[in-house]
Amino acid sequence: xxxxxxxxxxxxxxxxxxxxxxxxxxxxxxxxxxxxxxxxxxxxxxxxxxxxxxxxxxxxxxxxxxxxxxxxxxxxxxxxxxxxxxxxxxxxxxxxxxxxxxxxxxxxx
Amino acid sequence: xxxxxxxxxxxxxxxxxxxxxxxxxxxxxxxxxxxxxxxxxxxxxxxxxxxxxxxxxxxxxxxxxxxxxxxxxxxxxxxxxxxxxxxxxxxxxxxxxxxxxxxxxxxxxxxxxx
Numbered sequence: 323x324x325x326x327x328x329x330x331x332x333x334x335x336x337x338x339x340x341x342x343x344x345x346x347x348x349x350x351x352x353x354x355x356x357x358x359x360x361x362x363x364x365x366x367x368x369x370x371x372x373x374x375x376x377x378x379x380x381x382x383x384x385x386x387x388x389x390x391x392x393x394x395x396x397x398x399x400x401x402x403x404x405x406x407x408x409x410x411x412x413x414x415x416x417x418x419x420x421x422x423x424x425x426x427x428x429x430x431x
Numbered sequence: 432x433x434x435x436x437x438x439x440x441x442x443x444x445x446x447x448x449x450x451x452x453x454x455x456x457x458x459x460x461x462x463x464x465x466x467x468x469x470x471x472x473x474x475x476x477x478x479x480x481x482x483x484x485x486x487x488x489x490x491x492x493x494x495x496x497x498x499x500x501x502x503x504x505x506x507x508x509x510x511x512x513x514x515x516x517x518x519x520x521x522x523x524x525x526x527x528x529x530x531x532x533x534x535x536x537x538x539x540x541x542x543x544x545x
Contacts, residue, residue, distance in 0.1 A: 326473065353531060364521060364536035365474070372531070409473070413532060418489070421473035 324348045326422035328410050333428045334400055342395045342408050342425045350415025356384050356395045357409040359424065365409055369395070397427075405429045434458065435537035437522050443543045444512050452507040452540050454522030462527045463505040464534065465489075465497060467518040474521065480505055481527060512544045 325347045334340040346354070353372040357365035371377055371386035371393060383396040395408055407424040414420055435456045444450050456463065461482045466474040466489075476489030480499040494516060496508045505524075509516055519541050523534040 355531075355533070364538050366536070367533050370531040370533065411474075417527065417532060418476060418479065419474075419534065421475075423471060423473045 324412075324414065324420045326410055326412060326420055328408075328422040328425045330423070331426045331428065333430060334397075336400055336402060336429055336431050338400050339396065339398050340400060340427065342397075342410075342427065344393045344395070344410035344422060346391050346393070346410070346412045346420075346422075348412045348414045348420055351388060352413040352415065352417055354384075354386055354393050355411045355413070355419065356382075356393075357411065359407045359409055361406070368408075400429050402429050402431070435522055435524055435535055437520075437537040437540050439540060440538070441541040441543075443545065444509075446513055446544055447511050450509045450512055450542070452509075452520055452522075452542070454505045454507070454537055455503050456505075456522075456524045456535075456537075457503065458524060458526070458535065459502060460524035460526045460535070461502070462525045462532075463499065464523040464525075465495070465505070465507045466521045466523065467491065467516075468521060468539075469518050477507065477520075512542075514544045516542065517544045518542060 328344045356368040359365040369384035409424045410422040411419040438453045464479045465477040478497040480486045522537040525534045
């Protein structure tokens with residue numbers, strides 16, 4: 323079966339760095355996405371990785387290792403507004419997104 | 432209209448009633464999707480459409496139907512609502528022809544079936 327695993331909840335301090343991990347087992351791979359979802363809102367796109375390595379975009383970076391079925395999202399210089407759920411999703415061989423349950427990130431002052 | 436709109440924003444529905452959730456996009460994306468999101472679970476695909484005139488079943492299609500008469504609209508119908516269909520429903524679209532197939536989401540419809 324297809325499976326995406328990520329921690330249910332994480333807590334971090336304002337100004338710090340946090341890494342959210344995602345492991346996956348899917349039928350085929352056409353890229354891995356990270357989305358941010360604030361409570362009561364729609365998911366919004368953060369990053370896309372299709373090749374191994376690190377993609378950096380401002381305070382956010384995303385890493386992919388296809389051989390290990392592993393990705394992480396790194397958030398630097400945390401701000402209170404980063405409190406949200408972070409969703410990992412893999413595009414399978416049918417170009418459909420398989421979603422993890424999301425990691426709720428709590429930022430404390 | 433900018434992006435994707437959904438209607439209604441929220442709805443309380445009696446079990447057994449028929450309900451259509453509306454979704455419209457103005458980005459001329461060829462693909463559209465309906466998901467449901469429940470606490471503790473990831474987004475689950477209900478139905479999708481890769482192009483106008485075609486639809487496909489996702490992970491949880493039972494009790495739902497869709498149509499794609501044109502590029503912009505992708506309504507989701509619950510023929511006879513049941514309490515287990517209480518959820519938040521998101522419509523999304525993407526351009527399968529180019530880029531990374533990023534999906535853009537509508538604001539969601541919060542549906543309660545009593």
